[in-house]
Amino acid sequence: MTCNNKDISKHIPAYLTQELEPAEQRILEEHLESCSDCKMEVILLRTLATENVPDPGEAFWKETPGIIYRAVQREMTRKKYFNLSWFAGKITLPRWVLTAETVCGALVILFLTILSVQHRQDAPLSQAYVFSEDTMNSGSINVTALSQDDIETINTWAGGELASIAQEAEPVIASNRDTDIYEELASLNASEIDALSHAIENWEEEG
């Protein structure tokens, strides 16, 4: 039979945790002796209250703060980056603006690339090259306009240049001195002799 004495039953949780005043406790216990419904409630709730939660162990409690701390640090770092993207996401612009931005960006990059290539082409050349270009573009020299000093300078320069060429050519000339011209001619075949005589004739005609 269900007990309708709410004044009594509302004290049952406090009775289980022993928080009732002695007088209240005595009244409740007297009621429990005669009321099977409240008695069952006390038994049920006491059973519930004593449902133990298994202790995961001291090691678990010890390491938990550290695990949580590291996880919080990671989450805060992630959140910081996320916040930036969140901010970017909050900027609401029409699609045509984003397209225009992209095209402008591409054009700027293209312009800078072309500018960079042109700059490389216009870059000052080395001193030796400039000298050579100047020399090439200077046109023909009027020898009669040269002074005696100029001629002497050119002569000295040319003497030096030719001496070095002669020095380089000396081994080749020396090796060619050993060859006999008659032996060379004798080794020619008929067609080669014809070609040679034809060339000599032409040379003689041309003077």
Place this chain on the structure above:
Amino acid sequence: MDEDLDLINRTEAGERDAFDELVKKYQKPLYATLYRMVSNHEDASDLLQKTFIKAFTGLKSFERRSSFKTWLYQIGINLAKNVYRDRGRFNQVSIDDVIIRKDPRTLDILIRNESRLLLRKALTGLPKKQRLTLMFRIQEGRKFDEIADIMKCSVGTAKANYHHAVQKLKLIMKESFEDLKTDDV
């Protein structure tokens, strides 16, 4: 100043000791609550970590007017509810688990365990809010105003939930005992 608020302020200022102290203060009771809700260590410890992480990363949203403890429990219970929703069950106890835990040495223990099994089954049959209210009131000894804060309802609603839970539990248990008697006959 409230001790928790002092610890929170120090944690926000980057004091690791204050952080550890806050976790150590609440990890055991919070774990017990979460364990009672999900009935296994893996989910309970996972929820414990998630609760603290969510709390510490969202400290700016914590209104200093309310209690940190209540706020922490609200986060934990909401996360546990998600586990419940994902599983489609709440603290469901398999019969095999109970049989393994049984100590068959004496008939008394057997009967007691049988009662516990019935009680656990009866609990799973209660609506979520009623079950949570019962758990907070009986298993954790919380006052109704505290339960109302955590459950975000009025004190009257918390009391009503508790009353309905107890009545329903008694009814289920009576029916179960009746069935047992019939089976014995």
